[in-house]
Amino acid sequence: MGGALTLTLAALAYPAMLGLQTTSSSTDRVIANTQWGPLTEGERDFVVKVRAAGLWEYPLGQIGLQKGQSKAVRTAARHLVDGHSALDTSCRKIAPMLNITLPNVASPQQVGFVSQLQGESGKQFDVDFANILRMTHGSIFNTIAKVRSTTKNSLVRALADQANDTVLDHITVMEKTGLIDFDTTVFNQTTPPKLPQADMTPPNPVPGQPQVVLTPPANPTSTPLDLGKAVNGG
Template sequence: MRPRPPVKGRGIFTGTGLIITGLMATLFALIFPLWSYADRSGTGVDVLNAQTVSTQYGPLSALDRDFITKVRLAGLWELPAGQQAQYKGTTPAVRTAGQHLIEGHLFLDERVRDVAVKLGLELPDEPTDQQRQWLGIMDGAQGVDYDRQFANILRLAHGKVFSVVAEVRASTRNSLVRALADDANTTVLDHIKVLEATGYVDFDALARDMAMGDTPPITASPPPPVPLADPRPAVPVAPADPVTPSPSGSYPLPPAAASPPPQAPETS
């Protein structure tokens, strides 16, 4: 028999051609996302690198700097709140919680000021408007209502800070920030425990506000008033393992750090 002449024009539509075409399409699909994002700014690692500066203690990110500021701000309103609880709290448990706030934030404030000086960062000297509002709410409350407002406002605030501390501790590349996060974690957890030990924390309202991303004060209805003739027994609180405080008779605000901020690394 005469051999059949080759069929022209089949090209890529042969079996081998289809396989090769499919492999090339798959390879392109894998490579294209890498190419398409290579020159985009404002995403992922690009943002981290753009907002990070070099220091002798390791890279300092924007999250690290925000954390340092928040540690300072926490002391500027929680320390006065603890001092207030010493004379407005109606139970030993509330006054004990206040004492833990004082000791913890005297310690943390000394630590954060030292870190800020070494990193050349300025710190705020006053609490935020919202923090002043929380202090105002507690200042206007009396008796059992004060105890409830104190426990719930501060417990919710500490719960929100707790997650920030964990994020910083898990991600920071700066040794000073890492050590500060360790101290903050110990202090915040201690405060959470003594606030819960007052017996006034509304865990249902706390869970709702945390899920909704709300901020203090807790908006749940207050518990029934306690008759003065038959007060509830105080909730005993065993002192938790306290952080080492830096005792001080007063709380002077330090001047802003004057050290120059660390410089961003040069890019080629």
């Protein structure tokens, strides 16, 4: 792929799907003891940023369904809409149980991804759509595994299971487009530029504002958490 794409991705690259930073000791601090297990600062942020992921990837999936030039890109777009509507339902189920406030808008960086792709068309849209999403999903994959392997909270554990399955599915469908520049993607995943914290943090919701709901597609294939199993640690 051309140099323009490399520059675009290099400028935007960061673990942006969930916007998580490198784990520090503060993220391990327990902020609440719930009936489902202790909740750490990092786990609270994980729930918030899974929600934020849907707030940019779901609309981007809808855009991809309209603007995607290839069948493979449109298929990937359907997976975004399907997977993130289910994850969003799960986040909205467990957030009040854990006393977590969810955002209604994605982070400025994530909004920037959407704005960039809204302004593109044709083959350029397809290429940047697939590469940006492959990069961001690949960046967060290991972080989800860490949350899943260390959390003592059964609700967070269940959400991490669902997020892991969803991210792997989205990585796979992006790769099936045949458009991925793996050299650039791997470089950007392993050598991300440092961005201001404010750029990667979804803003708090406006008081009194109705909660944004990501509506499932007509024939969804992804399912939200079974709270009965999650509550019991299953």
